[in-house]
Amino acid sequence: MGEPPPLFRYRPESQQILLGGVVPFVFGVVVGVVVGISAGAYWGLVALAALGAVLAGFEHPDGWGGADRGLVGGAIYGLGVVLAHAISGADAKVSLGSFLPFLIVIDAIAGMFLGALGGRIGRSLWVRTPPEKAPVVTSAE
Secondary structure, eight states, X not given: OOOOOOOGGGSOHHHHHIIIIIHHHHHHHHHHHXXXXXXXXXXXXXXXXXXXXXXXXXXXXXXXXXXXXXXHHHHHHHHHHHHHHHHHOOOOSSOOOSSTTHHHHHHHHHHHHXXXXXXXXXHHHOOOOOXXXXXXXXXXX
16 A cells, blocks of 8 residues: 555644644534535535544554544534534524534544544554654644
């Protein structure tokens, strides 16, 4: 198989913030708006988010690191969904539960399992350079 993606911990801090926080939040906002428009589009975007969580796990050396990232990313994504849906005021085309903030917890747990799956798959696909020998990527490169 080809080269593994760079480990998340070796990315510059700005990329870590963007990939680990901003992207899940913005995607959650989009999903939070779409849930008031179309059930089919909502489920399609949820499937895409799940795929993204698995792929994000590839940037970690094992399932544990992927689980940590998925937990945080899922919570941030869920926060985006809840806030955008609440602000839009539209009626949800699918059930989001009776206590909307609980969706954040559900998304965090789902993200944890999906990220762990990605980390585990990545570990089985690639042999990674030990951390002490891995190059550190800086934003100047």
